[in-house]
Amino acid sequence: MTNLKHVLTYGDAFVDYIANNTNNDAFTRHLGGATVNVAAGVSRLGVPSAFITVTGDDETSAFVRGELEKEGVMLYPSIIVPEKRVSGVFIHLTPDYDRIFADYVNETPDIQVTPNDLLTEAFQRASVFHVCSGTMFHPEALKTTEKAVELAKANGVICTFDANIRPLRWDSEQRSRETACKFLQTTDVLKVTTDELAFLMETESMEEGIARLSAFNIPLVFLTDGKNGTYALFEEDVFHIPVIPVQPVDTTGAGDAFVAGTIRYIHLNGMPKTKQEVIECASFSNKLGALCATKAGALTAMPRLEELERLNR
Template identity: 75%
Template sequence: MINPKHILTYGDAFVDYIALDTKNDSFNRHLGGATVNVAAGVSRLGLPSKFITITGDDDTSAFVRGELEKEGVDLSYSIIVPEKRVSGVYVHFTPEYDRIFANYENETPDLQVAAHDLKGEAFKNASIFHMCTGTMFHPEALKTTVEAVRLAKEQGVLCSFDVNIRPLRWESEEQCRDTVFKFLANVDILKLTTDELIFLMETDSVKEGIKQLSKFNIPLVLLTDGENGTHALFEGEDFHVPVIPVQPVDTTGAGDAFVAGTLRYIHLNGMPKTRAEVIDCTLFANKLGALCTTKPGALTAMPKLGELEELS
């Protein structure tokens, strides 16, 4: 039976302004952001996807909403505050055509979705609530995330957390770690990279990091390691799940595609209950992540379900 509920995601939308050439004086704009990619990725996989974010009344905000709606993402629970300006990232090209992040603009950092903006019905009708750390460094957004998790748990909704750490956004590494740790007790599905594990656990060993992480008793942890595959941590065991080799073009967004695949599997099948189901879930997510790397861009590279046939 098809699950009639939706997958609910909360986070910031960004606009990437990507230079047309090495002159770096004219740009194409693209919708971006980790949670945006997941919300759109879920929709591309044929599931009801709803996104909580904040936009303004200017042309850029209209562009963001329009692009999300084109992707089939429902914005019923998002809010519009006229003064809000969506953050922008300017990407320049070096003479060798390597991408560099030249500038980050955020004119209205203190205009955030507030806790009182959240609607209980958004969670009541959700199968999974997904979040990442992308807004947690801001006090108001942190309060909103705490309230979102409370509402999700109140309704028996699974909580998915991609730590997706960007250290430069935080006042300190300690603040980042402390914030992440506070959420782990309420997480059902945790996705992080091996580098993020080492950062969080302050160790240089993945094995030791896994040992420390096990103390949080998270039902399902997916620890991605690029072309080396994924460690699936389940009921005290560590299953290594390989990924199909591909020729990567651009790895941007691969983790978000992986998350979208994980959420689709769990939305349709429920939380994995056996080793075999954990492996099936992770194999499916690995395929989505690998397929994403075969195309340039992030949101533009989020796979559609039919494209999985391209990977044998």
């Protein structure tokens, strides 16, 4: 543990089992999950990173912890419950070598980090606390997220939220929407895609969606639109930040790379205070998202700081 301020992230760890061939009879395992990508992505950008999650006593859990430690992610706020089994996602290859989601295995969904497991010290040491909606479908995880945000606010920590909407994990789209929108009220920085904006604000019009989102008075919103770049909502202004064109190989994880870049900027500089600072933050994050898209995989494609030189030539 270090006395330096770190970025603190809460969420589920996953293991992605990715097919080695189109017969889908052999798989290579990779560490996965949106919040894992962010925690590791931040560390790869040279920022101290700590992660709150729960793992078990089996070999797969040991693999997860080992991979996170290799990435330099501190696990002191995490817990081990022997019976916990990390969720697995099986990804098959089509004859055209496209990746498709084939199966999701979660043997122990009710073993979660509880509010009582949260370490106040972890929040006292944090510069930024990051979460997404991915775990909130579970009642206990929702309570833990609420308590974590409460601890972050009490300790003056900047809260970032990636909507990361996954309706299939919820019992209803409406509950997914209502839960995510509840957290918009305590968010300092929101990252949301154009599709997620339409889902959350219940309109296909981006202009109307932005207008409805403005009612939440979020200090800074980044609305990402893939190759079209990013729109920033800041001080009642909306402006566009373009992205450097790249030849995409796999866009998986590009949004997580964007979030990691945004968090790094805020960790080093604090919240952007001017339009120019917002543009600088988004431009940096856009580059990371674009660079991630030029490589296959998610965590394996999370950029390192030195790699940005490729896009700056």
